[in-house]
Amino acid sequence: MTRPLLYVKDILPSLDPDLLADGSVDDKVQAGIDRLMSMQTPSGGFGVWPGAHDPVLWGTAYVVHLMLDAKDAGYSVSERGLQDAIRWLDDNAESEPGGSKFRGTHPGYVQYVLSRAGRPHQASASKLLAEMDAAHPKGHGLDGRDAEGRYLLQAALWRAGDRRHEPALKAVDVSRIRKDRRNGWSYYSDLRRRGMS
Numbered sequence: 001m002t003r004p005l006l007y008v009k010d011i012l013p014s015l016d017p018d019l020l021a022d023g024s025v026d027d028k029v030q031a032g033i034d035r036l037m038s039m040q041t042p043s044g045g046f047g048v049w050p051g052a053h054d055p056v057l058w059g060t061a062y063v064v065h066l067m068l069d070a071k072d073a074g075y076s077v078s079e080r081g082l083q084d085a086i087r088w089l090d091d092n093a094e095s096e097p098g099g100s101k102f103r104g105t106h107p108g109y110v111q112y113v114l115s116r117a118g119r120p121h122q123a124s125a126s127k128l129l130a131e132m133d134a135a136h137p138k139g140h141g142l143d144g145r146d147a148e149g150r151y152l153l154q155a156a157l158w159r160a161g162d163r164r165h166e167p168a169l170k171a172v173d174v175s176r177i178r179k180d181r182r183n184g185w186s187y188y189s190d191l192r193r194r195g196m197s
Contacts, residue, residue, distance in 0.1 A: 001028075001032060002028075002029055002032025002033065002035075002036070002066060002070075003066050003069070005025055005028055005029045005032070006029060006066075006069055006070060006073055008025075009025040009026070009029070012025055013025075026075075029070065029075055030075055030076065033066075033067065033070055033075055033076070033077060036063050036066065036067075037067075037077075037078055037081050038050065039052065039059075039063075040063075040081055040084070040085065041053060041054070041055045043055055043088055044084035044085050044087055044088035045057075045059075045060040045085060045088040045089070045092070046059045046060045046062075046063045046085065047059060055088060057089070057092060057093075057110055058109065060085055060088060060089050060092075061089060061109050061110050061113040063085060064082070064085050064086055064089055064113050064117060065112075065113045065116065067081075067082050067085070068082075068113075068116055068117060086114075086117045086119060089110065089113065089114060089117075090114060090119050093107070093110050093111065093114055093121055093124070094121070094124060106145055106146065106148065106149030106152070107124075107128055107149065107153075108125075108128070108148065108149030108150060108151070108152035108153040108156070109148075109149065109152050111124065111125040111128070111152065111153055111156040112152040112153070112155050112156040112159070114156070115155075115156035115157075115159040115160050116156075116159060120156060120157075120159065120160035121156075122157060122160050122162065125153050125156045125157050125160075126157065126162075128153055129150065129153040129154065129157070129165075132146065132149070132150050132153070133150075143180075144178065144180045144188070144190045144193050145180075145188045145193075147193060148188070148192075148193040151168075151169070151193075154168055154169055155169060173194060177190050177191055177194060178190040
């Protein structure tokens, strides 16, 4: 709930004033940030549930992404906690895709968040993208999750200064939205993929 609130905070009072009966949007966002930070493990990564000991890449990438956006929006984010999480993500980004740390996380998301955090892995992102493009020229035949990952790899490279993929990043997918959804580890849906692009 915290991420959507970051983007609707200015219009939410007119859309659903009852939702704000027990506190402002800013209060709710800050409470969400604080709750997520309470799920940080000693290693710096984030678990999926409170009290978790083992961080997961998708959860850590998601929280780092959210914290960077919240910080940019002026919310209070623990700098030490954020830097510890970025360091953990950076140290684990090269884990074997499909391995236990990735647990359904596409490496494109991890690469994008690291690039967003100012720690791009350009060589790794380029290699992953080249492998995808060799197997699926121009993205043909990719399932939705891999199409999302391809887009995020291109976005990671763009944030790192590589503008080769800018036309692809600007292209709008107007195909019919599918009901694809995964409720494990990465919470993928075709609707989310469209929202990212």
